[in-house]
Amino acid sequence: MNTPSSILKNTFGYDTFRPLQNEVIENVLARRDTLAVMPTGGGKSLCYQIPSLLLDGLTVVVSPLISLMKDQVEQLRAFGVPSVFLNSSLSPQEYQENMDAVRRGEVKLLYVAPETLLTPRILSLLSTLKVDLLTIDEAHCISEWGHDFRPEYRQIVEVRKKFPDAVCMALTATATSRVRQDIRQTLKFATTNEFIASFNRENLFIEVLPKQDPSRQVTEIINRYKDQSGIIYCFSRRQVDDLAAYLAVKGHSVRPYHAGLDDADRRKNQEAFIRDDVQIIVATIAFGMGINKPNVRFVIHHDLPKSIEGYYQEIGRAGRDGLPAHCVLLYSYGDVAKINYFIDQKEGDERRVAIEHLNAIVRYAEDEHNCRRKPLLNYFGESYSAQTCSNCDNCNSAPTPLTDMTIPAQKFLSCVKRADEKFGAAHIVDILLGSKNEKVLRWGHEKLSTHGIGRELDKKQWMYLARQLLSMGFLKQEGEFHTLSLTDKALESLRKREPIFGVMQEAGGRVQKKGTKEKAAELEYHRGLFAILREKRKEMADAAGVPPYVIFSDRALIEMAAYFPQSQESLLAISGVGQVKARQYGEAFLAVLTDFCQRHELKEKPKAAETTRDKSDANRRYMVVGEAYNGGDTVAALMERYRVTAGAVLDNLTRYVNAGNRLRDGSDLRSLTTASPAQQKAAFDAFDEMGTAYLKPIFDKLNGALNYDDLKILRMLYLIEQEKHS
Ligand code: ADP
Numbered sequence: 001m002n003t004p005s006s007i008l009k010n011t012f013g014y015d016t017f018r019p020l021q022n023e024v025i026e027n028v029l030a031r032r033d034t035l036a037v038m039p040t041g042g043g044k045s046l047c048y049q050i051p052s053l054l055l056d057g058l059t060v061v062v063s064p065l066i067s068l069m070k071d072q073v074e075q076l077r078a079f080g081v082p083s084v085f086l087n088s089s090l091s092p093q094e095y096q097e098n099m100d101a102v103r104r105g106e107v108k109l110l111y112v113a114p115e116t117l118l119t120p121r122i123l124s125l126l127s128t129l130k131v132d133l134l135t136i137d138e139a140h141c142i143s144e145w146g147h148d149f150r151p152e153y154r155q156i157v158e159v160r161k162k163f164p165d166a167v168c169m170a171l172t173a174t175a176t177s178r179v180r181q182d183i184r185q186t187l188k189f190a191t192t193n194e195f196i197a198s199f200n201r202e203n204l205f206i207e208v209l210p211k212q213d214p215s216r217q218v219t220e221i222i223n224r225y226k227d228q229s230g231i232i233y234c235f236s237r238r239q240v241d242d243l244a245a246y247l248a249v250k251g252h253s254v255r256p257y258h259a260g261l262d263d264a265d266r267r268k269n270q271e272a273f274i275r276d277d278v279q280i281i282v283a284t285i286a287f288g289m290g291i292n293k294p295n296v297r298f299v300i301h302h303d304l305p306k307s308i309e310g311y312y313q314e315i316g317r318a319g320r321d322g323l324p325a326h327c328v329l330l331y332s333y334g335d336v337a338k339i340n341y342f343i344d345q346k347e348g349d350e351r352r353v354a355i356e357h358l359n360a361i362v363r364y365a366e367d368e369h370n371c372r373r374k375p376l377l378n379y380f381g382e383s384y385s386a387q388t389c390s391n392c393d394n395c396n397s398a399p400t401p402l403t404d405m406t407i408p409a410q411k412f413l414s415c416v417k418r419a420d421e422k423f424g425a426a427h428i429v430d431i432l433l434g435s436k437n438e439k440v441l442r443w444g445h446e447k448l449s450t451h452g453i454g455r456e457l458d459k460k461q462w463m464y465l466a467r468q469l470l471s472m473g474f475l476k477q478e479g480e481f482h483t484l485s486l487t488d489k490a491l492e493s494l495r496k497r498e499p500i501f502g503v504m505q506e507a508g509g510r511v512q513k514k515g516t517k518e519k520a521a522e523l524e525y526h527r528g529l530f531a532i533l534r535e536k537r538k539e540m541a542d543a544a545g546v547p548p549y550v551i552f553s554d555r556a557l558i559e560m561a562a563y564f565p566q567s568q569e570s571l572l573a574i575s576g577v578g579q580v581k582a583r584q585y586g587e588a589f590l591a592v593l594t595d596f597c598q599r600h601e602l603k604e605k606p607k608a609a610e611t612t613r614d615k616s617d618a619n620r621r622y623m624v625v626g627e628a629y630n631g632g633d634t635v636a637a638l639m640e641r642y643r644v645t646a647g648a649v650l651d652n653l654t655r656y657v658n659a660g661n662r663l664r665d666g667s668d669l670r671s672l673t674t675a676s677p678a679q680q681k682a683a684f685d686a687f688d689e690m691g692t693a694y695l696k697p698i699f700d701k702l703n704g705a706l707n708y709d710d711l712k713i714l715r716m717l718y719l720i721e722q723e724k725h726s
């Protein structure tokens, strides 16, 4: 017997429903008219796609976005769901073929544009069939109070009357209560069956940065997402063209998109983005309405958006697949003035509303304390009560206490002076730390009075201090070698012995600065394998003439690169791999996986159908273990406490270090290993050469002289050593 959950798993390959999906589906199956309001990426499509497979008759989906219909149908067919679309983009012949397929009852889902639905030809076709579900997508278009009113939507009511037995479902991502009421009344819903999902998109990391040097800032962000897709929004067409040209010159894969380009170019650029032929689109706000690309990893606002509503819609295009995505707004007060200039040309109500919108987004951008999600969600009438979301800049930034750093600052500045203002920061730090490296000796700097006077701080702390002195205007940096020299401000400050306040880092250079970190991606996976899988996907997508995400989602590839499935059965455990996809693409991907795993001697890892809770518990375990170890617990004590092997404790400690934490000294670990000093040295050399990610190559290199537990211990010691030297 098929149920919504069995279809979710077997057809679509997903383990769990997203919030409200199941409730909406059950409600529709109980033949109650349903209005579902969910954010972009909330998973609205499955809400009618799953019922369509459980109902006898046809499901008709009305959608105003012609460009999305083809995409939806391609995705459904890849999952093995028989579906077609009818709209003006089809040739007469294709149109006829699709009509015939519907007439023969071969189709479960029919997508139509509203104006198509209203043609006598379609109405007469539908009158010969059993229509069980009528879905109205983008249902806010039905309301004059909505921002995107389409008169032809109103006539859908007439169509509804022709299919009195069909249950009706309306879907939208934006609807005020007034619009919701309008939708229900217009469509003559029998009861008030409304489902409103939270608009909180947990996977979006939301950040506002002061706009200083936007081209450089944009470059820095996109460099972090190499080979990944992203959108950059600009205020004007000219800015779009300038920025796109700048990025192209810098070697990025980028195209512009705005209303000034002719239709063909716009379509071409959008298509290239969707197909992963181009990674980045620089656009005015016109871009994004008609696209469904799930793997957009970042959205950058190069300029201030005009309203919170627009801003939220635009960042909503990131991370539809539920994987972490990054949203950055570059904010400067100059942009406010620019928008004000345009507002000043408006009058009356329009002007008043525009000013209100602008004020709201400015308040949002200038707020440095409250969670970013609060004002965003409040704006949509949702209260956000969590203390911290842990996924926005304000929640993740530590307060930055300023400390008196007069003494170290004076040491640094006078060392720059003593070295005749001819050297960069790294050399100055070497002198302060008393290094006798070749360069120090060559210049006789071991004889300077400042040599070795800075041992109270480590190298990272000194470098951080140097950057602050630069940004505070005490130092200038010039030339190819970033030579440092003192400014007048520094000379004066030294003479007057003025106190200097700033932010001091802890030893090792961790945390402290008011900076923000994104949540780490949940799953650790093999990047090299992921890249190979992506290539395979692209190759197959191009051959089939569809966007890559139609074949498999990024999430699916990430899971493959984490669990190394090597049989059809294990492949089916991967998120987004249903039975039809496994059959159709499984073989090709398994060949890649098996080959890679053989060459790298990787074994399949079982993917348990874990709940979110399990996942986060497992995710936290290594933190708890690492913290306990640093608190003085021995490995033996931890084995006892968690009833696990030494190997498991070591795995947790390794993860702890890889996550950027430090371990107390390794004396306890050293006592555990049976390796001789010579073996230890050989292992360290091997880590130098081959990295620490995989132990198998190290094991081989040492001809199996050390077992894996020993190698894990040595890897920890190696990482601790590295930490000390970095
Ligand atoms: P919306 O129309 O609400 O913007 P979609 O229906 O396009 O969202 O879904 C966004 C993405 O999330 C799609 O790639 C879809 O396959 C995926 N998705 C939907 N429901 C689930 C689920 N329960 N588990 C995993 N992925 C899902």
Ligand code: ZN
Pocket (backbone or CB within 6 Å): 370, 371, 372, 373, 388, 389, 390, 391, 392, 393, 394, 395, 396
């Ligand atoms: Zn927050």
